[in-house]
Amino acid sequence: VTQVPLPAGFRAAGISAGIKASGDPDLALVLLDVPGRAAALYTRNELVGAHVTLCREHLAATGGRARALLVNSGNANCATGQAGLDDARALADAVASRVGCKAEQVLVMSTGVIGARLPLERMLAALPELHDAVSVDGTENFARAIMTTDTHAKHCSRELGKARLVGVAKGSGMIHPDMATMLAYLFTDASLGEDPHAQLRETNRTSFQRLSVDGDTSPNDTLLLWSSERAGLTGRLDDALASVGSELARAIAADGEGATRLITIRVSGAPDEDAAAHVGRVIATSPLVKTAVAGRDPNWGRILSAAGRAGVTFPADRALVRIGNSTVYSDGKPHPANEAAAADHLANEREVMLAIDLAAGSARADVWTCDLTADYVAINADYRT
Amino acid sequence: VTQVPLPAGFRAAGISAGIKASGDPDLALVLLDVPGRAAALYTRNELVGAHVTLCREHLAATGGRARALLVNSGNANCATGQAGLDDARALADAVASRVGCKAEQVLVMSTGVIGARLPLERMLAALPELHDAVSVDGTENFARAIMTTDTHAKHCSRELGKARLVGVAKGSGMIHPDMATMLAYLFTDASLGEDPHAQLRETNRTSFQRLSVDGDTSPNDTLLLWSSERAGLTGRLDDALASVGSELARAIAADGEGATRLITIRVSGAPDEDAAAHVGRVIATSPLVKTAVAGRDPNWGRILSAAGRAGVTFPADRALVRIGNSTVYSDGKPHPANEAAAADHLANEREVMLAIDLAAGSARADVWTCDLTADYVAINADYRT
Numbered sequence: 001v002t003q004v005p006l007p008a009g010f011r012a013a014g015i016s017a018g019i020k021a022s023g024d025p026d027l028a029l030v031l032l033d034v035p036g037r038a039a040a041l042y043t044r045n046e047l048v049g050a051h052v053t054l055c056r057e058h059l060a061a062t063g064g065r066a067r068a069l070l071v072n073s074g075n076a077n078c079a080t081g082q083a084g085l086d087d088a089r090a091l092a093d094a095v096a097s098r099v100g101c102k103a104e105q106v107l108v109m110s111t112g113v114i115g116a117r118l119p120l121e122r123m124l125a126a127l128p129e130l131h132d133a134v135s136v137d138g139t140e141n142f143a144r145a146i147m148t149t150d151t152h153a154k155h156c157s158r159e160l161g162k163a164r165l166v167g168v169a170k171g172s173g174m175i176h177p178d179m180a181t182m183l184a185y186l187f188t189d190a191s192l193g194e195d196p197h198a199q200l201r202e203t204n205r206t207s208f209q210r211l212s213v214d215g216d217t218s219p220n221d222t223l224l225l226w227s228s229e230r231a232g233l234t235g236r237l238d239d240a241l242a243s244v245g246s247e248l249a250r251a252i253a254a255d256g257e258g259a260t261r262l263i264t265i266r267v268s269g270a271p272d273e274d275a276a277a278h279v280g281r282v283i284a285t286s287p288l289v290k291t292a293v294a295g296r297d298p299n300w301g302r303i304l305s306a307a308g309r310a311g312v313t314f315p316a317d318r319a320l321v322r323i324g325n326s327t328v329y330s331d332g333k334p335h336p337a338n339e340a341a342a343a344d345h346l347a348n349e350r351e352v353m354l355a356i357d358l359a360a361g362s363a364r365a366d367v368w369t370c371d372l373t374a375d376y377v378a379i380n381a382d383y384r385t
Numbered sequence: 386v387t388q389v390p391l392p393a394g395f396r397a398a399g400i401s402a403g404i405k406a407s408g409d410p411d412l413a414l415v416l417l418d419v420p421g422r423a424a425a426l427y428t429r430n431e432l433v434g435a436h437v438t439l440c441r442e443h444l445a446a447t448g449g450r451a452r453a454l455l456v457n458s459g460n461a462n463c464a465t466g467q468a469g470l471d472d473a474r475a476l477a478d479a480v481a482s483r484v485g486c487k488a489e490q491v492l493v494m495s496t497g498v499i500g501a502r503l504p505l506e507r508m509l510a511a512l513p514e515l516h517d518a519v520s521v522d523g524t525e526n527f528a529r530a531i532m533t534t535d536t537h538a539k540h541c542s543r544e545l546g547k548a549r550l551v552g553v554a555k556g557s558g559m560i561h562p563d564m565a566t567m568l569a570y571l572f573t574d575a576s577l578g579e580d581p582h583a584q585l586r587e588t589n590r591t592s593f594q595r596l597s598v599d600g601d602t603s604p605n606d607t608l609l610l611w612s613s614e615r616a617g618l619t620g621r622l623d624d625a626l627a628s629v630g631s632e633l634a635r636a637i638a639a640d641g642e643g644a645t646r647l648i649t650i651r652v653s654g655a656p657d658e659d660a661a662a663h664v665g666r667v668i669a670t671s672p673l674v675k676t677a678v679a680g681r682d683p684n685w686g687r688i689l690s691a692a693g694r695a696g697v698t699f700p701a702d703r704a705l706v707r708i709g710n711s712t713v714y715s716d717g718k719p720h721p722a723n724e725a726a727a728a729d730h731l732a733n734e735r736e737v738m739l740a741i742d743l744a745a746g747s748a749r750a751d752v753w754t755c756d757l758t759a760d761y762v763a764i765n766a767d768y769r770t
Binding site for chain 1: 429431432463464468499501672673677679680682685687689692694698699702714716717718759761765766
């Protein structure tokens with residue numbers, strides 16, 4: 001495993017605290033020596049995990065500054081009522097006293113099963129070992145400890161002159177736009193702009209908002225941008241944020257539950273970018289499109305039908321559908337001669353392209369998803385039992 | 386098989402015309418001796434099958450009167466360009482000349498695979514046999530001949546004094562609100578109201594619009610109300626239309642591709658009925674909810690999360706979730722003691738109930754769907770290949 005060093009000022013660790021029955025890593029900590037600027041976006045679900053309430057309060061109290069981040073997997077601490085919020089506060093208090101900072105400088109996040117209380121005593125007992133383990137090489141261990149149904153850890157980084165940006169995410173199912181990234185982190189030592197929230201919203205718009213695994217959003221979805229600002233200003237931070245965000249979003253789609261294909265839905269010829277992204281999301285959530293890819297079936301009819309129900313007006317008889325490099329529908333009719341090449345693309349590439357030109361403008365957007373397989377059903381039919 | 390006689394004036398038949406490779410029945414005809422009043426609702430998809438264009442034209446030309454209806458399964462005659470529309474016109478012409486009426490008094494409808502030309506010669510050659518076969522006992526044969534992935538024919542009837550109403554539908558996948566009924570027919574000899582379209586829209590609102598199998602709509606979805614008006618006025622037609630519409634919608638949900646459970650999503654405590662139905666549809670299209678039912682998992686967290694992303698504001702800590710008769714979530718927390726009974730309900734009943742009270746008003750709505758199983762994926766991954 002190549003170690004990805006964290007940006008200057010950050011240290012991280014991940015260990016097994018016994019939250020997961022499997023014994024896999026499930027508790028992670030990220031620290032700064034002095035508070036760094038932070039901005040967060042949360043799920044828009046009416047149901048929110050306890051950590052969303054706590055993080056909103058803490059970032060409001062500090063004006064967007066944080067010293068420590070504690071994340072657990074295996075338990076979402078959601079739909080646990082006041083007791084769950086008390087648990088989250090107890091964890092923040094414990095981290096604060098161990099690290100030597102105020103409780104409101106600590107962020108706590110949880111992901112996993114909904115409706116069960118956290119095993120608080122075990123988590124508190126594990127904090128010393130976790131704190132002792134933090135290091136500048138902790139990215140991989142942090143990324144591993146926040147996984148749930150993910151099949152591998154997801155992180156990437158960009159060098160920005162003397163600054164760097166490290167992104168980490170977890171998520172595999174229950175993934176959809178509207179802040180549906182599960183948990184994603186953008187750690188940097190580059191100085192943030194005047195309005196880190198606006199910076200993060202723009203990053204989100206073209207990355208995690210363009211991602212859908214199954215159309216379901218989680219009550220715990222959270223995206224955090226956090227900087228030590230030790231490396232000062234760089235003009236390239238926004239581009240790097242967009243690039244890392246997209247890479248993480250694509251990694252989540254590729255690791256979708258039961259997925260065998262990363263699907264890029266490329267919508268062009270739309271009246272505006274929002275419409276393009278919307279049509280892309282409707283196609284990306286079509287079970288018929290996603291099962292067709294699972295069956296390596298170049299079923300352009302389902303792509304066109306899904307686009308047709310998105311509520312965006314376009315001339316279906318002038319639209320064009322491409323699978324890989326093969327045009328399978330244009331001028332109001334299919335091109336059966338090209339379907340063999342399209343089927344080969346679906347059969348042989350792990351990353352496949354479904355493109356539709358709506359012939360209704362010049363805007364475009366890519367949306368990422370994955371195929372829908374019998375394994376997705378098996379994973380989600382048996383998750384709790 | 387119990388024969389369901391058609392309303393006075395109607396005769397119907399269904400035969401095998403060689404459209405389906407399986408040799409199953411695939412061509413159906415319904416006749417009136419004199420034109421009867423008719424109203425139709427069509428898919429709102431941007432992509433429409435040739436028959437939608439033809440039926441719109443014909444019903445407009447006649448002011449809503451029809452003598453004959455020809456339906457084929459196995460081929461949707463959709464995305465077939467001008468040639469496909471010409472094929473549909475050729476069929477209407479052939480039926481008109483055989484029956485002895487004007488072409489615009491003939492409706493033609495198609496369902497099945499998108500993008501292939503109709504086997505016109507075979508269909509024209511089959512018309513005499515089909516015409517000779519029509520009878521007042523033809524409901525079952527008509528219903529069988531319009532099936533695609535349906536596992537059984539779907540029809541029901543109501544007696545209205547001296548009048549009667551017979552409903553027939555087909556549909557199993559690609560089913561969703563927005564006129565997503567595939568093909569559904571309401572034949573009656575009761576007189577229609579002044580505005581049959583309004584009558585049909587109201588029937589549709591509380592029946593087929595409350596149905597979702599997979600969230601995908603078809604370019605060919607059509608709902609037809611057609612009356613010989615031979616039995617005159619009855620005060621009970623609207624109720625019967627609503628009742629037959631709901632029964633057909635539930636039958637389609639129960640026969641959803643790969644389904645093992647008919648799921649009723651019962652939303653109450655909503656600010657208004659539209660909001661209740663909308664929340665119900667979001668829950669009904671959640672792959673996580675539908676796979677949980679497939680796994681007999683009383684996963685109230687997924688029900689609550691799906692409701693939470695519908696865009697309807699409600700207090701999640703005062704909402705209540707019931708599975709069967711068991712309250713599994715209320716007052717902001719789960720009730721694990723009731724989950725065994727809820728799991729039994731899912732395991733033992735073929736029709737299951739998922740209910741949520743949003744605690745945000747007094748409106749309610751039922752929405753019908755089915756579970757999402759590995760068989761759904763297998764059916765749709767392999768449909769064309």
